[in-house]
Amino acid sequence: MQQTVEFHARADKALHNPQIRSNFRYAMDGLMYKRKISFPDLDELNLLRLRSAEIRANSLSNLPELLEQLEARCNENGIQVHWAETAEEANGIVLGIMNRHNAKLLIKGKSMVSEEMELNHYLEQQGIECLESDLGEYILQLAGEPPSHIVAPAIHKSRQQIAQLFKEKFPDIPYTDDVDTLTRNARDILRRKFYEAPVGLSGVNFAVAETGTICLIENEGNGRMCTTAPAVHIAVTGIEKVVEKLSDIPPLLSILPRSATGQHITTYFNMITSPRKPDEKDGPEEVHLVLLDNGRSRIYQDEELITTLRCIRCGACMNHCPIYTRIGGHAYGTTIPGPIGSILEPQKAGLDQHGDLPTASTLCGACAEVCPVRIPIPNLLNRLRFERVRQDQTGVTRGQGSQRDPWEARIWKGWSWMHANPAIYRLGISLATSLRGLLPKRVGAWTSVRSAPRLAAKSLHTLAREKGFDHE
Amino acid sequence: MSDARSNILGRLRAGKPDLPAAATPTQIPLASWDTQGRVEQFRNKMESVRAEVHVTPRDSWLDLLRRLVAEKQISNLLYAPDGPLGDALSQAWKSQDQSPLIARTAAVDEWKEELFFNVGGAVTSTRWGIAETGTLVLWPTPEEPRSFSLVPPVHFAILQARDIHDTFADLVEQESWHQGMPTNALLISGPSKTADIEQTLAYGVHGPIELIIIVIAENNAFPVT
Amino acid sequence: MSLRTTYPKLPGRVYFFGTCLVDMLYPEAGLAGMQLIRREGVEVFFPRNQTCCGQPAWNSGYRDEARKVASAQMACFPQDYPIVVPSGSCAGMLRHHYPELFSGTPQHNAALAFSERVFELTEFLSQVLKIELSDLGKPVKVALHVSCSARREMGVAGEHQALLQQLKNVELVEPGRKEECCGFGGTFAVKHAQISAAMVEEKATELVATGADALVSGDCGCLMNITGHLDYRKENLPGDHIASFLWERTNATDS
DSSP: OHHHHHHHHHHHHHHTOHHHHHHHHHHHHHHHHHHHHHOOOHHHHHHHHHHHHHHHHHHHHTHHHHHHHHHHHHHHHTEEEEEESSHHHHHHHHHHHHHHTTOOEEEEOOOHHHHHHTHHHHHHHTTOEEEEOSHHHHHHHHHTOOOSSSSSTTTTOOHHHHHHHHHHHOTTSOOOOOHHHHHHHHHHHHHHHHHHOSEEEEOOSEEETTTTEEEEEESSSHHHHHHHSSSEEEEEEEGGGEESOGGGHHHHHHHHHHHHHSOSSOSEEEEEOSSOOTTOSSSOSEEEEEEEOTTHHHHTTSTTGGGGGGOOOOOHHHHHOHHHHHHTTGGGOSSSOHHHHHHHHHHHHOHHHHTTGGGSOOOOOHHHHHOTTOOOHHHHHHHHHHHHHOSSOOSSSTTTTTTOOHHHHHHHHHHHHHHTOHHHHHHHHHHHHHTGGGSOSOOTTHHHHSOOOOOOSSOHHHHHHHTTOSOO | OOHHHHHHHHHHHHTOOOOOOOSSOOOOOOOOOOHHHHHHHHHHHHHHTTOEEEEEEGGGHHHHHHHHHHHTTOSOEEEOTTSTTHHHHHHHOOTTOSSOEEEOOSOGGGGHHHHHHSOOEEEEEOSEEETTTTEEEEOOOSSSOGGGGTSSSEEEEEEEGGGEESOHHHHHHHTTGGGOOOSEEEEEOSSOEEOTTTTOOEEOSSSOSEEEEEEEESSTTSOOO | OOOOSOOOOOOSEEEEOOOHHHHHHOHHHHHHHHHHHHHTTOEEEOOTTOOOOSHHHHHTTOHHHHHHHHHHHHHHOOSSOOEEESOHHHHHIIIIIHHHHTTTSTTHHHHHHHHHTEEEHHHIIIIISOOOOOOOSOOEEEEEEOOHIIIIISOOHHHHHHHHHTOTTEEEEOOTTTTSOOSOTTTHHHHTHHHHHHHHHHHHHHHHHTTOSEEEESOHHHHHHHHHHHHHTTOSOOEEEHHHHHHHHHSOOOO
16 A cells, blocks of 8 residues: 555665664663663652553543633633634734734744644744744754654754755855754754743643643743744643643642653643733733644544544654664654554545554553553554554544455465364364475565575474363 | 534443453552651652752751852842742842842743843742652742742742652652642652753753752751852 | 463472464473473373464454463363473463453453463462472573563562572572563564564674573573574574473483
């Protein structure tokens, strides 16, 4: 199928790119190590994961009520809430706000949802400049590339590549690959933009229904800038990010930075509950919250697949994934890559669009082991493998059955018949073992890097009988 | 009521899962320290991310602040004349000081250019601290708006040792945050930083490049730096 | 189902589920497993109608087909004896996924009861038999590869290590990045051959770097994958299933 060909092409390209291989290996090893040492007490980690999973499961169990409560609290506090079923609707809402203010520049904090919306491209087509302010995202914007990791977006780029990029885009600034100088240069360039921008955009890490509070996690300060300096702040989020109570926040704040990068906490945790009040001296006059569905309410319908929506976007799963480490983020061809991307994106866009991703895993379980909210990712990957080939259409997943191949289906039917019929199986085995000398030495892709497996002269069934194990 | 809203809520209601609620929430054991331990934990965590921490008795924090401002050659120091530190600072600042105090009470929009490009540092009070993670908690006010702790390249934060709580969970509960959140509540745990270039830590990105915290001890029991 | 925290008392009799890979490619490992148990005075019964746990179809999304095979397997092990499996992967399938496979069907309770009786081999030897091993072999340096299923699904990495550590002439080493998957993943090795190749290349390099004389693993899928690649690279690092290795080291061959 076409998408299989495309996925393989992208994966192969990455596998044969020494820069990608070494950048990701180095970066993932580092992130895994940092996470590990940030959780020295495994009992504490276990309890924290249980609690975090409970909090997120509770959010999902009560999602419609919590969204209504969030909206009500936000409205009371002066935050305007908008609902969008699709990315296009959400883009339209942002554009509407920009137009009402005759704004031609939007400065953005880091937001994966805005990537999902392809907001930058949309606004640029409307003649609006959309500027990334997170350093990693800014670098990628200069390079014209999408992020390859949800927390460390420019992880695929080397220092020299970034230095070269800065030199190209800012010829007046002397070339440097010193990280501190590069960072300082970026600070100076973006400072003027924070000063000028009429509208700022952010994502949302958590939205608290109890108090109508938008919570943002960051290290650089650009998120605070985007939500403080401009006169208008627009926050975009998926509908699943709401949590019930303020007391739900400390456990999540405790586990997310450590799971993501091994930090005990991020530099800033920014909690926004209203626009500037009449006596206040700074902050946006208008705050908007855009709630985006874009396929989430459909995932919500299935009791097993709903756990996909617990995700708090820490990135630990991809940091620990041996497939992600080797092919990098771009190969997945989705906004969110890695293990969570492989279950989320096919469900949002359809198994007909990303039907290969659930198979691009050995189900090793490294992801589930580190997921702070205990999403059973391998189980969900397996479930999507069923959904992609199911014959009836009674599931909820978009594109169900679209990957069913009649040949493959026949092979499994035959396999099943043989293995459910012991006499046929034993006959098959004895034929294979007696003909083993005639078996090909080259068995497709297996033998391109391995010698062919050798069938034994006598099967275990035979040996068991010979040694008296086959009767009670 | 928009179509999108009713459609989304309608779909969610239709698909609401039949999941049992957790019987009792899992209890997380929370760390705790004695008063001195809290200050030490706070300091250790802050210093691990290149914040500067000074613990000082009440009667000497102003001198310490003036000394630090002079040593670091801060060009000028923004402060809130009507804020909790206002009177103390106004009175303590001697006219022969190299770095003048800048008092601003107007809305930031009126002096935005100065704020962004001509302010060397700012000093603010803080509402609480958190020991476990080495965190300052600010609830910005009309007198001390959030820009003070964000825009100038250096932030001096004045924290009372007695306002340091063990953990964020404790703070939220003990101070009943759920009863009313301010426009903006901030947890600040160091100077701004990034590791976006080759996973290498670089300090001073968009927020302050330097964070200096003066912890005011109640008496001379703490070791003073 | 969670990892076990308690183990039953020594049974008089157990079933042995050989697994299809062992049946066809590593039968000596299956035999060794049964002999190790029988040597401790426990009767071992290998029902001849067993074939395969059904995992290949299950992991490919062909659940009806997997269920037919699984149902046939359950029928082979009707008595309430423990079922010992020389594979973390197949044990995981029988123990954790059979209840899922039969969920919503009349066989669900039977599957739950069946799965309760499943033990991975090293788990059974260590925790139930409490086997004591005397090393009769020459000094050797052995690299251990624990499959992802053994490590995460069955939680038996410790049991693999403990058994090998009992052998006093065995120097046990583990490779760098030991927790990282070897890239087999069943049909993954075929469906995503290039990624699988990249994974087994790195795993093999780590194993060779230990300087070990031999490789031991509790899973034949991994063994086939890794030794197949080592052989292709003409590396001098032969591989054995842990059951074969333990039997060879502890069985007097003068008889």
